[in-house]
Amino acid sequence: SAVISQKPSRDICQRGTSLTIQCQVDSQVTMMFWYRQQPGQSLTLIATANQGSEATYESGFVIDKFPISRPNLTFSTLTVSNMSPEDSSIYLCSVGTGETEAFFGQGTRLTVV
Amino acid sequence: GQNIDQPTEMTATEGAIVQINCTYQTSGFNGLFWYQQHAGEAPTFLSYNVLDGLEEKGRFSSFLSRSKGYSYLLLKELQMKDSASYLCAVMDSNYQLIWGAGTKLIIKP
Numbered sequence: 566s567a568v569i570s571q572k573p574s575r576d577i578c579q580r581g582t583s584l585t586i587q588c589q590v591d592s593q594v595t596m597m598f599w600y601r602q603q604p605g606q607s608l609t610l611i612a613t614a615n616q617g618s619e620a621t622y623e624s625g626f627v628i629d630k631f632p633i634s635r636p637n638l639t640f641s642t643l644t645v646s647n648m649s650p651e652d653s654s655i656y657l658c659s660v661g662t663g664e665t666e667a668f669f670g671q672g673t674r675l676t677v678v
Numbered sequence: 679g680q681n682i683d684q685p686t687e688m689t690a691t692e693g694a695i696v697q698i699n700c701t702y703q704t705s706g707f708n709g710l711f712w713y714q715q716h717a718g719e720a721p722t723f724l725s726y727n728v729l730d731g732l733e734e735k736g737r738f739s740s741f742l743s744r745s746k747g748y749s750y751l752l753l754k755e756l757q758m759k760d761s762a763s764y765l766c767a768v769m770d771s772n773y774q775l776i777w778g779a780g781t782k783l784i785i786k787p
Contacts, residue, residue: 598775606779607765607777607778607780608721608765608777609777610774610775613774661775667711667721667723667767668723669721669722670720671719671720672719672720674718
């Protein structure tokens with residue numbers, strides 16, 4: 566199993582500002598995933614972050630809006646840039662490779678006002 | 679396209695049994711996962727099926743039929759703490775998880 570520490574757990578931000586979310590894993594993992602979960606909905610994959618290469622973004626998500634860093638095999642950050650109220654959501658990081666289950670961080674509840 | 683279908687909401691009585699169904703159409707198949715998610719919390723792993731049949735784990739069981747693109751999660755002896763959303767997710771040929779919208783389970787005393 567993997568233990569993931571994600572922070573902040575929640576934040577209220579002004580529109581037009583940026584927030585960086587951090588995920589720290591207690592073991593080395595190849596792939597980390599960033600999800601968004603809007604109220605009452607399921608998880609939507611934003612991007613896959615591999616160490617040593619640029620993140621791979623899903624349709625509808627772009628690097629300028631959601632820049633991701635992956636400096637080593639235990640850490641990643643997701644930045645939500647130039648925020649608007651539509652970005653209010655829960656953001657989750659997860660790890661899991663191949664056939665292993667996905668382990669999630671505690672989530673970041675973001676409210677943009 | 680890829681698609682996971684599960685009921686939006688179900689209601690059951692404490693002590694009873696409930697079955698949550700999930701049907702899927704994906705590009706390849708490398709296993710099906712069930713997760714439990716309490717309101718305001720991250721999903722937690724419940725079960726993993728990659729071969730046809732039933733996997734039992736305590737009060738929870740999960741069934742898979744790959745030929746039918748079908749799975750169910752069976753919860754027995756329901757407790758109030760089982761009130762949560764249950765997410766079905768399929769790992770496709772690229773080892774990416776495709777998520778269903780989740781089934782909100784309401785347990786009544």
